[in-house]
Amino acid sequence: MKEKDFHILTTNLLNTARTRVLKHSNLFAVFDEVGDIMSWGTGAHGLYNDDMRHLSKLExxxxxxxxxLLSSTIKEDNALLTADLTNPELTEPDARVPSDTIHIHxxxxxxADTCHEKIRLHNYSDQHICVPLSVHFLADFADMFEIRGTEREARGEVLEPEVSDVDVVYAYDGLDDVRRLTRVTFVQRPTDLNEGHAYFEFEIAxxxxxxxxxxxxxxxxxxxxxxxxxxARxxxxxxxxxxxxxxxxxERVERCRLDTSNAFFNHLVTRADADLQMLITQTEHGDYPYAGTPWFNTIFGRDGLITAYQVLNINPQVARGVLGYLAATQxxxxxxxxxxxPGKILHEIRHDEMSNTGEVPFRHYYGSIDSTPLFISLAGAxxxxxNDTEFIKGIWPAIQNGIDWIDNHGDRDGDGYVEYGRRTAKGLRQQGWKDSDDSVFHADGRLADAPIALCEVQGYVYAARRAxxxxxxxxGEDAYAEQQHREAEALRERFQKDFWDEELETFVLALDGEKNPCRVRSSNAGHCLLxxxxxxxxxxxxxxxxxxDDFYTGWGIRTIPSTEARYNxxxxxxxxxxxxxxxxxxxxxxxxxxxxxxxxxxxxLYDASRYFELNRLPELFCGFExxxxxxxxxxxxxxxxxxxxAGGVSLLIDSxxxxxxxxxxxxxKLHNPRLPPFLETLRMHRLKVGDAEVDLLFERYQEDVGVQILRRRGKVEVMVVK
Structure with a gap:
């Protein structure tokens, strides 16, 4: 299978028209602004469960x-999609209705397994109107990887739909021996119902x-x-x-909440919090944030670990859930x-048909070079x-196994660096967070050959050993602790010598399979600061x-500067x-x-968020100045x-x-607290430390930021260091 088969086709455009996303657990939906699911090609619209599209058309x-369309939005808590619509002008002999007569809400x-909809019709005219309304639907049971652009040699069998007075059931027998079903059920009995549409006639006074x-x-x-x-009904x-x-x-009243003097920034904070809560899915080990919709609505090791670290101060339960799950699936x-x-931490897990059959390797896939050190680092953090020592005791064997993986498998050639090279032709060629095929290269643009040792990964390993x-x-494992301290210091000294480029004034992007440096400036070096x-x-x-200016666009820092050979x-x-x-x-x-x-x-990033739909920071955006x-x-x-x-908003504020x-x-502890120019005040409500909690107020002055304790419950100390 070609590497490009895992890339997402740009025909799957999500921004040519505004989309609306809803999610709960493994079920999510992508609608257009009107609330429809438009049936077109390999578009991303649909109702999905476990990465299979259960509804491909809803009009x-x-x-x-x-x-x-009059207006459309997702409520600020991400729970409800609403759209206000009206009728076009009708001039047919048997249906003459002026435009804007019927309001449709x-x-x-x-x-967890159901999409609910209510359609309200309001007649604002002075006459009785018979409104013919139809809902059109279809289930194609396409696999997420098909929608992303991966070609299949064969598919399962779509069964004959079953139609009753008020519902339609679609079924699909997959090649993975799983039957997937979709049921469309109407509370009111339609005038006509078949396998593709429901038709109603409403007499409205x-x-x-x-x-x-x-x-x-x-x-x-x-x-x-x-x-x-x-x-079940x-x-x-x-x-x-x-x-x-x-x-x-x-859930909201139990969480730490932030509000500021800037209403626009509050929208960013509120949406980020709602996005994270929507993406968090319950597992038997606790909270786990799914990576993102539509393409990554599942568990990813790296994404979950980084997200948990980002929100660790305001919601440590996310880290507990992530660590518990990844320890169990190590x-x-x-x-x-x-x-x-052995000892490696999961990259991703999927339950779609193509993953179940092995057409793609992602049912339980471990092709991530950084998930293991990030896991250990998060455990320490x-x-x-x-101070949850009992939980950490429970995952201590997984931490040790992770260190063993670093020593015995991560470092393939004994040079003291963790490197990667895929072991299956179906796997990911690049296994750092920048996992595009062309993301690791030399100064002249040549792609680097594996095994590849990324600069930031060595930093993650350094932090992991210290953790x-x-x-x-x-x-009480003092000898082990001392050993890891020595290993960390030795790595730091070695890394300083082999990765620092005095001419570039940064760490090189990576060492290739021949230990030649990829003399490319990149944002990866910034992770070495963290x-x-x-x-x-x-x-x-x-x-x-x-x-x-080569890196910073005015909106954010590019992954590589505009001066590099592969800059795009x-x-x-x-x-x-x-x-x-x-x-x-x-x-x-x-x-x-x-x-x-x-x-x-x-x-x-705050300035950029004011232009994004719903004040929502996306996965990425283009690097134009x-x-x-x-x-x-x-x-x-x-x-x-x-x-x-979403989680990054909290980390920015903490920073x-x-x-x-x-x-x-x-x-x-608050080390030299600062606020950006667009914030005069910031309040933290219910910041918890053990059983205690505080409310804090930060106020910006010309040369300083003041800190006040507005409320304190329980025993907790607040220390400001300047």
């Missing part, structure tokens, strides 16, 4: 015509209204399961919506087909944040470089701007004391929402505030 028509939401509700359920069963056509719209609203409110075997080795030492010391492997002088040079601001990884990348760089800048530079990164009176340029197939773009929480000491 509302009045008098056989598409209603006119659509509202829809999703639960002057200035009166009526409504229609229906649901779409998704299910899957083994093909030999006797209950394969069984669906869905809850009604009103009941299901009330349950959803109550659950979201209960490889204890070697399997070249899945790039798996979680222990520091929470393992802290955990070991806490658990891990702490850089010297203060190196950090200063990297900081200056990353905020130069429209590419996925070679010149675009990734919010999560920027947030990790900002945290690294703040670690070395470059607060003004970190605030500049925050300000650029900022132009007067223009917004940033969208990337055509970027996920939105994306977990680490400029210098927020550090010591769970063992019950202490909140």
């Amino acid at each position: 509302l028509r009045l008098w056989g015509q598409k209603p006119i 659509r509202s829809k939401f999703v639960t 002057p200035h009166q209204r009526t409504e229609l509700t229906y649901s779409v359920q998704c299910a899957s069963h083994p093909q030999d399961d006797a209950s394969q056509f069984y669906f 869905p809850a009604g719209y009103r009941q299901a919506h009330a349950e959803l609203t109550n659950r979201l409110e209960d 490889a204890d075997f070697s399997d070249a087909a899945r790039d798996a080795e 979680y222990l520091r944040r929470t 393992a030492a802290i955990v070991a010391s806490t658990l 891990s702490g492997i850089a010297s203060p002088r190196q950090a200063q040079l990297i900081a200056r470089q990353l905020l130069s 601001p429209i590419s996925y990884h070679n010149g675009s701007v990734w919010p999560h990348d920027n947030t990790m760089i900002a945290a690294g800048l703040a670690r070395y004391g470059f607060k003004a530079e970190a605030a500049r990164v925050l300000e650029g 900022r132009r007067p009176s223009e917004g940033p340029t969208l990337y055509p197939v970027a996920c939105a929402p994306q977990a680490w773009a 400029v505030l210098g927020l550090f929480i010591d769970g063992r000491e019950g202490r909140i």
Whole structure:
């Protein structure tokens, strides 16, 4: 299979027209602004469950015509899509209705296995009107990888739909021996119902209204399961919506919340929080943020670990859920087909048909070079944040196994660096976070040959060893702790010699399979600040470089500067701007004391968010320079929402505030707190440390930021260091 088969075709445009995304657990939906699912080619629209499209068409028509859009939005908590529509002018002899006579209000939401919709019609005329309304639907059961552009040699069997008075059931027998089903159920009995549409006629008196509700359920069963056509009756719209609203409110009041003096920034913060809550899915180990919709609505190791780190201060339970899940799924075997080795942490898991059959290797795939050190680093950070020693004891074997993987498998040739090269032709060629085929190259543009040692990965390993030492010391494993401290220091010294390029004034992108340096300036070096492997002088040079015009667009820091051979601001990884990348760089800048530079990164992303739909930071956007009176340029197939773009907002705020929480000491430290120019005040509500919590107020003055404790419950110390 060609590597490009895993790329997302640019015919799958998500930004040529505004899309609306809803998600709950493994079910998500992509609609157009009107609330329809448009049936066209390999477009991303659809209702999906476990990466299979259970509904490929959903179109509302009045008098056989598409209603006119007035407005459309997703509510700020991401729970409800609403659209206001009206009728076009009708001039047929048997149907003369002026335009703007009927108001159509659509509202829809999703639960774990069902999409609910209510359509309300309001007649604003002085006459009785008969409104013919039809809902058109279809289920193609396409696999997510088909939709992304991967060709298949064969598909399963689409069964004959079953039609009753009020519902239609579609079924598909996959090549993975799974039967997938979709049921469309109407509360009101249609005048006509067949396998492709439901038709209604509503008589509406002057200035009166009526409504229609229906649901779409998704299910899957083994093909030999006797209950394969069984669906539990869905809850009604009103009941299901009330349950959803109550659950979201209960969760909201328990979380740490932020608000500021800037209403626009508050929208960014609120949307980021809602995006993360929408992407978080419950597993048997707790909360796990799925990577993003539509392409990555599943568990990814790297994405989950980074997102958990980003929100560690305000929501440490995410880290607990991520660490628990990844410890439980850590490889204890070697399997070249899945790039798996003992001790390695998961890259991704999928349950779609093509993954189940092995057409793609991603059912349980381990082709990530950085998930393992990131796992160990997060474990150390979680222990520091929470003092949850009992949980850490439970995953201590997984931490040790991860260190063993670094020593015995990650370092393939014994040179002291962790490198990668795929072990299966179906696997990912590049296994760092920049996983495009062309993302690792030499100064002349030649692609680097494997095995490849990325600069930021060595930083992650350095941080992982230091974290393992802290955990070991806490658990009384002093000899192990000392060993990891020595290994970390040896790595730092070796890395300084082999990766630092004095002429480029940065760490080289990577070492290739022949140990030749890829003398390319990249944002990867910024991650080396976050891990702490850089010297203060190196950090200063990297900081200056990353905020130069070659890198910094005015909206954010590019993945590579405009001077590199493969620079392309429209590419996925070679010149675009990734919010999560920027947030990790900002945290690294703040670690070395470059607060003004970190605030500049925050300000650029905030400015960009004001142009994005719903004030939502996307997975990435194009790396064109900022132009007067223009917004940033969208990337055509970027996920939105994306977990680490949403979680990055919290990390940016923590970085400029210098927020550090010591769970063992019950202490909140604020190192030289700063606020960007667009914020006069910032409030943190219910910041928790163990059983205690505080409300904090930050106020910006001309040369300083003041900190007040507005409320304190329990024993917690707040320390400001300037």
